[in-house]
Amino acid sequence: MECIAELEEKGKAAKAAARKLATLSTEMKNKALRMMADGLERHAGQIMAANLLDMEQGRAKGLAEPLLDRLLLTKERIEAMAQGLRQIAQLPDPIGEGLGAQQRPNGLRINKVRxxxxxxxxxxxxxxxxxxxxxxxxxxAGNAALLRGGSEAIHSNTAISRVLAKEIEDCGLPFGCIQLVENTDRQAVREMLRLNRYLDVIIPRGGAGLIRTVVENSTVPVIETGTGICHAYVDASADLAMAQKIVLNAKTSRPGVCNALETLLVHQAAAKEFLPSMLAALREAKVEVRGCPQTRTYGSGLQEASEEDWATEYLDYILSVKVVEDISVALDHIDRYSTRHSEAIITRDYDAAQRFLKEVDAAAVYVNASTRFTDGSEFGFGAEIGISTQKLHARGPMGLAELTSYKYIIYGDGQIR
Structure with missing residues (x-):
């Protein structure tokens, strides 16, 4: 099949490139990153023209507005992408970092390096x-990358990847460092999941369906980046003005991303004072609220939340709201429905905050702050590859260090066992 031939060719090139990339100097990698950034800006018009085709097709397919927003490229967004590459160039190079050293009684010197x-x-x-x-x-991080974007962005991704590849080639880096799988057939994904002879790891970024498909079918090791059913719990002692500000930001600043708020839990002692104004503010922000029976008594025309709502990542202007008896019930709800991405408590009670931090099992747990901060750049890592919700190898925003492994280097002077 055509997709198998493409993957075979590109996988082989990536494997060869990876050997050379592992030995590149920091200076050479940073030079390539700066050239890639310059190339994006020089070819911004060409990239936006390709993106226009994707936007037109997306609207014809009826993509929701938040998804169209994620797809859209403007001059400002391309400049931001270029600036992101320059920021990566300024970050410390993790490769070769010493992670520990010891000398054994027999004289062997054992070093652990990234x-x-x-x-x-x-x-x-x-x-x-x-x-x-x-x-x-x-x-x-010294890795070759084989990228497979969605069909909705194929024109944009193709234009971008060709610009980047040309800059990398002009910089003298090996062919195959960065490659895009241009076949949009779903079979290409299935074949990529079995590309063990070339791929060391696969990272899926997308909705629950994509991630489930990758995790369940891949024979290549997977770092799972999760969907974000993110909760905010407004405790009895919360500063309600602060709570409203945080909820609005977490839900409406960019609803189509994985760190956006999807469920609001409110302590029953705060509900009477908090929910009428909160629901009014959400209505003004064009957010559809799906509430429990008690929530619906504080607003008119609210849709009743179903069991499915509590388990849904909307990625849209929709929010499920539930009044809970106390923090224990809130914690139980989060434990049942959380995708282990980002969870927040708004409270002035130190003990409640500490209990929430200790008991919530998630990659990022917040006290009195928006879940929207779960992001590589906001954490000071520069750009990120995704938010890992698993516990092995990496968790949370995955920056440079999370794209590395380590090995042991042993120096001897004739020791035998």
């Missing part, structure tokens, strides 16, 4: 900026 993962496959949906972030982070 090394690239090798070839990283990344499967993602309608966010063309991921093409740039992934390319930049993988390159700085």
């Amino acid at each position: 090394v690239p993962l090798g070839v990283i496959g990344i499967i993602y949906e309608a966010r063309p900026n991921v093409t740039v972030d992934a390319a930049g982070l993988c390159l700085k």
Whole structure:
């Protein structure tokens, strides 16, 4: 099949490139990143023209507005992508970092050092900026990248990847460092999941369906980046003005991303004072509220929340709201429905905050702050490859260090066992 031939060719090139990338100097990698950034800005018109085709097709297919927003590229967004590459160039190079050393009684000197993962496959949906972030982070961490974006962004991703590849080639880096799988057939994804002979790891970025498909079918090791059913719990002692500000930001600043708020839990002691104004503010922000029976008594025309709502990542202007008896019930609800991404408590009670921090099992747990901060750049990591919700290898925003492994280097002078 055509997709198998493409993957075979590109996988082989990536494997060869990875060997050379692992030995590149920091200076060479940073030079390539800066050239990639310059190339994006020089070719912004060409990239936006390709993006226009994707936007037109997206509207024809009836993509929701938040998804169209994720797909859209403007001059400002392309400049931001370029700036992201320059920021990666300024970050410390993790490769070769010493992670520990010891000398054994027999004289062996054992060093633990950070090394690239090798070839990283990344499967993602309608966010063309991921093409740039992934390319930049993988390159700085000494990895080759095989990228497979969604069909909704194929024109944008193709234009971007060709610009980046040309800059990399002009910089003298090996062919195959950054490659895009241009076949949009779903069979290409299934074949990529079995590309063990070339890929060292696969990272999926997208909705629950994509992630489930990758996790359940991949024979290549997977770093699972999760969907975000993120909760905010407004405690009895919360500063209600602060709570309203946080909820509005977490829900409406960019609803189509994984760190957006999807469920609001409110202590029954705060509900009477908090919910009428909160619901009015959400209505003004064009957010559809789906509430429990008690929530619906504080507003008119609210849809009743179903069991499915509590388990849904909307990625839209929709919020489920539930009044709970106390923090224990809130914690039980979060434990049942959380995707282990980001959870927040708004409270002035130190003990409640500490209990929430200790008992909530998530990659990021907040006290009195919006879940929207779960982001590589906001954490000071530069761009990120995704938010890992698993516990092995990496958890939370995955920056440069999370795209590496380590090995032991042992020096001897003739020791035998």
